[in-house]
Amino acid sequence: MSEPLIVLCEPQMGENIGAVARAMLNCALTRLCLVNPRDGWPNEKAVAMAAGADVVLENAVVCANLEEALAGQHFVLATTARPRDMVKPILTPEKAIAVIEPRIHAGQQCAIVFGGERSGLSNDHLSLVDAIISIPINPQFSSLNLAQAALIMGYEWYRQSLSAKENGYIIPIDIHQPAPKEAMHHLFLHLEKALDAAGFFTTPQMRPNMVRNLRNLLQRSAATGQEIRSFHGIITALSKMGVAHNPQETDS
């Protein structure tokens, strides 16, 4: 059966990776991806804490960065405790699984991203995801560890996929297939390069924030492969115009 990919982005302690693997397998989740784990991989402490969930650790994929981890994914969610200054849907765990379950059943690749223990996910990381999951928790004591957060998402997955199996799958007809994430990442780079060449970023200081805002905006479009190809065409066409003109003029 198909299932979401669990991505740990820059995890630190092997013990926590092992505890996540255990919680995953408890909920019949087996696909784990580690982005740049601090203490290297494989990790003996992870094996000790996995308490028998070795199959999850053995099949774990290690990636250098989040873009690489998300290549091939169609829809990506990230858990984060802190609300960010960002226009992105915020879902409860229940709603998040209700959104990905029918997508997965329709053959799409979906991922759930968890940040590292200390610093969580940066705004750059979040600009690569479609929606944010906020786990409802006591605001006076909200320090959930990595394995607890993974268990809650896994529990919702297992609960809802059992119930879908029992009640029959309902696939909403309005789910279109977004392009895999690497196509979106290429589009980001193409656009940003074109904007650099066009002198769009008037100061280097403003660039990172503007790039994030643009990425979030494009991300929200959930564009199909065809739409992304059209976007590339537009950027190329505009860039060629820009070469012949003064960029200051074409920008206005």
Place this chain on the structure above:
Amino acid sequence: MSEPLIVLCEPQMGENIGAVARAMLNCALTRLCLVNPRDGWPNEKAVAMAAGADVVLENAVVCANLEEALAGQHFVLATTARPRDMVKPILTPEKAIAVIEPRIHAGQQCAIVFGGERSGLSNDHLSLVDAIISIPINPQFSSLNLAQAALIMGYEWYRQSLSAKENGYIIPIDIHQPAPKEAMHHLFLHLEKALDAAGFFTTPQMRPNMVRNLRNLLQRSAATGQEIRSFHGIITALSKMGVAHNPQETDS
């Protein structure tokens, strides 16, 4: 706000008690009861693992046995992984909270019991509870630890109590107030003593199992205080008859 009492029945490692306290406070649960903790109480390892949830540990109540822990409770659920040969409702975590949430809002005391790490809950323990909670979990890897089980129940509690707050409480009108558990326990003892005197148990070997079956049956009645007083009256009346007659004859 009122909340369920969390009862750990014969827990072993202090670390696990601490991890439960942390998971509880994450979900705004603060009332913990420990039945006969193996390593005594207070316990330094529990404090270390609680990661700041000290208030839960400091207010924890220690009891000698499960009957004592459940005195004053009106409705009691127990989590157990193993299906038992016992006529008792089995609920999912979602349904379990849906059952106790309106009871608590109506002023009833409700408890959730978790067994110890190694042996879980015995059939004698289970004969004291109203219903069983079975957490849906991968049957190929179903070793949930104590804190994970507590987190899932806490998460369901927090999620549903938030939602009840937002949507308005709905109290089903058919919730009657069962007698507190100590009244039920007294009834058990009265009946069993009367049955002993009447020679009801023909061999000592059969007694424990028959006692459990009777307790489960009475438990299912969820009797009110008035109904329990009537039961006592019936037992007393029948016992008096038995004194005058041959017990063998009155029993047939």
